Amino acid sequence: MIRKIVFLFIMFFYFSGTYSVELQVQAADYARVRLVICMVGKKTKKLQVVTQNLKKDLMFTKQFDVVIDHVATLKQSSVVKGFFRKGVPLVIFLKDSKKHKSIEWRLYDSEQATMLAGKRYVKRGKSECEWAHHIADAAWPLLTGQEGFFSTKLAYCKEIRRPGKKPLKHIYIADYNGEREKLLVATSTVNIAPRWNKDSNNPLLFYSEHTSKNVRLVVVDMTGRRKIVSNFDGMNMLPAFSADGKKVVFCASRGGATCQLYYYEKGKCRALIKNSGNNISPTFSQDGEKLFFCSDFETKNPQLYCYEFGTEKIERLTNGGYCVSPAFCAKNNQLAYARMVCGVMQVFSCDLNTKKHKQVTFNAGNKEECSWSPCGNYLLFAIEKGAESRISILNLNSSQRQFITPKNMICCYPAWSCPYTNFAAAA
16 A cells, blocks of 8 residues: 655775654655564563664664564464464564574564574674664565665764864764764864775775875774875875775875876776866776766866776766766666756766666755665765755655754765674774
């Protein structure tokens, strides 16, 4: 049953509170599927925390209506069928196994009392919330046929105001939904434009730090250890990594009047694209054979381009206007970017198969720095409106938008990570 509702609504040399939800356009709101998360046996405190967080994960997309239950044992099919009689078609059973230091989970079709999947999750780290995220990532493809994104992380900058002094910018990280925010970089400088690496086993964050001499590129691990990775004169920022992590492109001016793109692979660094304009915001295609970027070398206003490594051919993707901050999504082979429309920066998408462009947002406020979720269903960007700048997540399927940073804050440069196998340091 479908109900229609309308609401007014960047190198790489490293060691290796008020939230709101609004619907902007008319959207189809599908009836949610009822699902029970049922604890089996002893309700340990840790199991209860995992269950609560798993519920929150599964309800994030608003596809499921989730409730929590408990049974003493799971030895008879009648226990499972009992949920079907209550109108619940799907049940996830969770059992805490101290012997194996794991959590056993099973997904059942309650009508047939048939187990659809069952696995043992070996606990990594000490965070029950992270355990829940990993279980949700494993169950999500079975429930929806889509890739899980619950173990991903967000990074963004937040302006810190000090009476009588210039403001600073610190870098924060948070869970995929903006919860469990953690201050990662807190120097007495301005730090901007965080970018995640592509190593799912070793999460690193690259960012640019303003100094009295230049804007240098720095990398930080999840314990807060930092290292300078590019310190040329001028500007060093916005690294992009190929999917296999072997190729890196970053922006640097090297004391010149313009910003150019530099390419690093197998220990060698060279100028990749160098012209009379500013070339910024690189992002790789999935196979690493193409690079999308922004440049003003032809029109004096920034446009989007595609560079092919094999042929060294450059193709322009946009015509006219003011287009910036391209971000590539492997799941749908699309670019998201910001474009000026009637004096307001709006989010657009470009289908690289058809070369067709589509406006995604239409409301007030300048949208900046788009970043895709790994599953391709969500876009992360900053919305600047008046004296505020907030980070927002847009569900592309439902058009539902959720702010993840509070009002009266200036937050910018959001970046969405790949899923990480272990993120205990951020717990």
